[in-house]
Amino acid sequence: MKSLPELLEEVKVRVVPTEREKEKVLTKVEKVRLRLERAFSKLPYPVEVLLQGSVAKDTWLKGEMDVDIFVRFSPELDKEEIASMTLSTVKKLFGERRCVERYAEHPFVTVRLLEMNVDVVPCYRSEKGEWKSATDRTPYHTDFVLSKLSKEEKNEARLIKRFAKGIGVYGAEIKVGGFSGLLCELMAHHFGSFLKMAEAMARLRLPLLIDPMKYYEGREDEARDAFGTGFIVVDPIDRKRNVAAAVTQTKLNEMVVASAAFLNGPSIRFFFPKVKDLSLGQLKRKILAEKRQLLAIQIPKIEAPPDILWGQLYSARDKVLTIMKNGDFDVMRIAAWTDEKRISLIVMELGTTILPHLKLKTGPPVTSPHTLRYLDLYAGGGAAAGPWIQEDRLFILARRRYTEAATYLKKAIKEYVKAGAIPSLVAKELESGAKILVGGEIPASLKGKDAGAFLSGFIDGRPEWMRSVWAESVRKKRT
Template identity: 30%
Template sequence: MDIINKISPSKKEREAVNKVIDKFLKKLKSRLKECELLIGGSMGKDSWLSGDHDVDIFVKFPKGYHKRDISKILQERLKNIKFNLVHGSRDYLQINKGNYLFEIIPVINIKKHEDALNITDVSPLHVTWVKKNAKNHNEIRLTKAFLKANNLYGAESYKKSFSGYVVELLTIYYGNFNNLVVEASDWKEPVVIDIERYYKNKKELLTNLNKDKLSSLILIDPVQPDRNAAASLSREKFNEFIGLCNRYLRNPSEKFFVEKKFDLNGLKNKYKKYDIILLKAKELEGKEDVVGGKLLKAFNYVKERIIKEGWKVKEANWEWNNEVLFYYVVERKKLSKDVIHFGPPKKLSEHVEQFRKRWKNYRVFNDTYHVYVKLKRKHRDIKPSVKNLIKDKYLKNLVKDIKVK
């Protein structure tokens, strides 16, 4: 498959990346002599895609540090290096070097998951397991590119899709990308996978696993049997993946591995009889997971308000790359001059009387069940309506700025 050559780092790129990482590791080691340094993430497991230069580095403090604040120690040791502090279950550092993003993650050096003081302490064990069990790294790359190109990659709360670790586990379990796609095309929830066979059967697994960890895909972490590695995967994304696999099998093509850029003209040609509302937003500062969650709330709020006003939304989506774009494909129609504002059921006479007093300057009507008044709409056309609703105070808490593009 030619796509492998396109998504896999070349020898030249590998050499350049390794040179940058080696230089950075030497600088870290000189400040953290008692610690082991481990390259984690996709880079450490050799499942990274060409052009992706995010580097996770685990700083493994000796067990004797278990009562000390290793995050504070790390910050103090690297105080002469410019970094961003990211808050999490244990704070870690982000350092930008050109087109490289280094994440420096303090952990306690453990041999088994039971010794972990924090969830991040287990992550180096994931690296070790994948490196030991992955037979063909390009097969993992295919799965990863397939998911990334179709907005199904990332376990953050605003994505609820497949994490890099889950991608690796699934590809290793099924043997290769094609086997995974064939099997997944026929998945029925709950799909239960226990790679290391910690449990005798499905019943035992479901009985012993915490109910909060159950999901459409239950993928037992091979280094931590009480953990579902796919717990963050939503049912919606699970079903999207099944549908994607079926579409791919009907007509395999390299286009399934190519990330699609937002195409306004293509959208206009597809929906010639609809209005397309395009919003450009500026995200707030902060941790990606939190900021992304706020963007998702903003996107959904605008969509819900459009529907509440009286328009039908044919399609809606958003993307967050170099900029944040929300788009809504809306039926092209002019709303009525009046909007119906319903009051209480007619049989609740006391509440009806209160409604009449509140709306004493309006004529109160009756339908079969309720009383109601007719109010003049502020906006009958979609664009003025959206321009007005994005001024809402609620949105100001979710985005730094938002405007109609």
């Protein structure tokens, strides 16, 4: 077995580009930047075209490079103007065919070039603290990382990023709710190394306050007043912002558990998980053999930028959870997923998809003014059994209107959509093309590797890293 330092060295070899590789990347990227700079210089406004993101910060993962080029406008222009100028200039330069219009806080363009994807993002030349758009901070962040992080820390940031990716907690987008690239870099700077970060996470007790610029030194209470008592990483260029704000409790705790598990039994699989997903056919057989009580809503194509789509999908998932609970269904777990193109899924596993016919219904306290009306309603035999008096209350056994989860969900969704209680984009599709599927119908109705991988992961229940690490350790024990 490899020692821990050997293991980390092996990961480093896989994530830190060599000097030669770095040079090659930077040369190529600079060419693209120059082409963009030339194109944007024709606009009637002074703009800067800046290399940003992990390539600029020297923290990108070997072979996983996404290039960010920011176009910085005067704060006097309005958001729509800078967005449309960016889109039209980029499209004109590279041809519409290569460009995908995308959206975070405001629109940006992804250009698909031969060897890389380049995001071209408009922003403002804002003074610190006078942010006009969320992307205005990025150039300052780049400066911070470049000037404050040592070369070693940048490479440790690469390890942290790879670990976060491996355990599925990388990315601040709504889909993930995890650790952004900047957050990984700030953690590398704060803890000094991946290993120290993992040790700190493994024994994490909230609140945790990381404050690179010591804005709140000696005034930690002030930070807690501003950010609450969770996981707080004060933005080094904006004392009012928590860089870790997007990290959900679940993702933070996945980091905690994975860190503890890694330290207890280091494995390359935390960084590079390998899982064998079941095929849709295998999934169907497994669901039927184990009588898994699954229920799914399959929703057709929803047209929206990813953050909007995932946001609405997660919110719909939470509504569905409420709906099912209101119908007395015991939802043991629920998840939502979309390929961002053709299909969205909300899948849940219930205690049972078929409820008993009768349920205990608590009536009024005996001393309530409603007692006589309650008797008038039920004492003549209107209930399946009762009313009876037990201690200080009346009770009946009532007949359920809906015993089948699928039937109930169909009806309840209609009512919720009608009442406007489900996010609009999902609601639209629910009304028209959505299908409700039970058990073995779910894999039978899915297509494609991605959907299969999602369902396989859901049925297994474990995060990928856990499946991968433990499969590895079982394999090792056997040999």
